[in-house]
Amino acid sequence: MTGTMEAAVLVRPGRFEIRQRPIPAPGRGEALIRITRVGICGTDLHIFNGHYAAESLPMVPGHEFTGIIHALGEGVSGLEIGSKAVVDMNIGCGTCYWCRRNEILNCPEMQQMGITMDGAFAEYMVVPARLVIPAPAEIPDEFLALTEPLACVVRAARKANVTFGQSVVVIGAGPIGNLHVQLLRTIGAAPIIVADTSAERVSLALEAGADVGVSDPAQLEEAVLKATGGRGADIVIESVGSAALYAQASRLIRKGGHIAAFGLTGPDAELPLNILQTILQENSIKGSVAGMGQDMHDALTLLVHGRIRTDAFVRAAYPLAQIQTAFDTIRDRPADLKTQIVVG
Template identity: 45%
Template sequence: MTVPAKMKAAVVTKPGEMKIMQVDVPAVGPNDVLVKVKATGICGTDISIYTGKYSADKLPLIPGHEFSGVIAAAGENVKGFAVGDAVTADINMSCDGCFYCSRGRKLMCPQFHQLGIHVHGSYAEYVKAPAAQLHRIPKGMSFEHAAFIEPLSCSIHAFKATDITIGSSVVIIGAGGLGIMHTQVAKLRGAAPIILVSRNQKRNEIAVKMGAVDFLIDPTKVDAVAEVRKLTGGRGADYVIESVGTPETYGQAFRMVRPGGSIAAFGITEGDATIPVNTFDLVLSELTVTGSCAGVGTDWQDAIALLQYGRINPDPLFSLKVPLEELEDALKLLMTDKNIMKIFVCPELTERVVMA
């Protein structure tokens, strides 16, 4: 595979400004590979980078972290992977030697950084990744499914933190792509019933069609907390997964969980958001709250297995495929039209493709 010197990339130059530019193809170190990008899923984090809410100190930056592609070049020390291999990469990088890394908690590493969030990512024709981060894409898996491994790994990570058991009641607040994925993973975990709380009708329809939702609660029509209690013998749910990211919905999570139950904090709020928690209840109810920030390590292998063997089919979430030049429009579309779900950016594409 011949690699050119320059490539097309979408660069966030300052908050609210994105430019399609010709930039140098990243130089590959001895332990890195260069991946020719096939697909990148747009994530809420990309919107936060574009608007300046996140990673503003890293600009100019090429975002993009839910990606798949084909190895175009490999450094001299790279073993086990070769040019032409279809891959994705765990975006979470750390020092591997500190207190946290040695305990398998790389997300807490002082040197923790993510590809496409803190260093250049995949909204470009090529992206550089350390070979140690690579995962092979199974034969027959589409590049869109492969680009979905990253977000699915985040859902799986949250479930491992909560340790949801068979037959337990689970409430998921929020029907974003990941909220809907949580319903799917909850079903695989054996949860019953699975209750989804969401106000978006189109997303609710998709979630129900995907077959893992037992009860749907529209909080604009009913008192969601009262409804959850009604569905769980008056107790509240065994587990509540907050997947919206507002103080209001976090407050609801505390009122929906039963004594002795567990809340999974997943939705990302504003950086300074807080909620009042009744500490008396917290102690007497023996509540558990688990935070969960990203899928790492084996979460990626688990996500690959679920997609490879058809345990999860995310196709109903896939709205559009667009060329790199349309990324900024796609970001704006996602900010204004909540009926659009996952959009993929494909550098080799010349025009927009409607997927669902």
């Protein structure tokens, strides 16, 4: 292709510039996607604020996206130009030990669209064709753009081995916390206890399926014990990224309980762990942060079949030209669980 496109370049922390760039051409094994919708992720906010991936700037962020397959490079089969699609953002070598196990984040050659390389806050984007997942034409773009964040939640539940009848605490009722609640409800976990200092977001989580909501941190431990017969929770999902909240999570699980480490902390944060207690009580902790491979396919299936309530995720949308405003005001709109950028 020839011509230019608009791209939102984060030139430094806190500052976007809309720039004209050449429309990229897909090479062998690649697909050109015409971007239609992109969600703003918590990771995008960390990058915007200079807390993460600063070495990648200037860069086009954005990885929660959907679009139209616009062109295909040589050797690509199984994809149709003009079809809607979502894309797995995680690029591994495809052959190493970790890639074979669908643990792409541990691949020595791993790259992530919109984090370590240019992403989707642009009109067009070239991606590996093997990571493109065709989507039904009748599903609105604003719903399809939720596939990647939902895939992260799918993977977290898979890693934690959540099953029906288990008590789960979700610390954090933001967009990802709300999706945790909804997926846990679908799986059959009970009771689901959600905690956040925002009463508004706790209310949204209760509407989404939580059984107990706590907005006063001082009342959380008592609420968990009351809801679990005095035992503590089977699983606690930390979805904020606070060392203090991880420490609190260790006090909320029952003997033999599990901590699902999901929220990103700073690189130097550490969790004080009583080793003897962990051994004797057979407690466990496991990390998970990004959905990939089958997680993306499963997330898309859940969205297509209406398993996720999306109202609070799709009501805030800004055109690409107003991306600076979207980022600057996002903290002032807690009831908008997700802000999306409309491209094209």
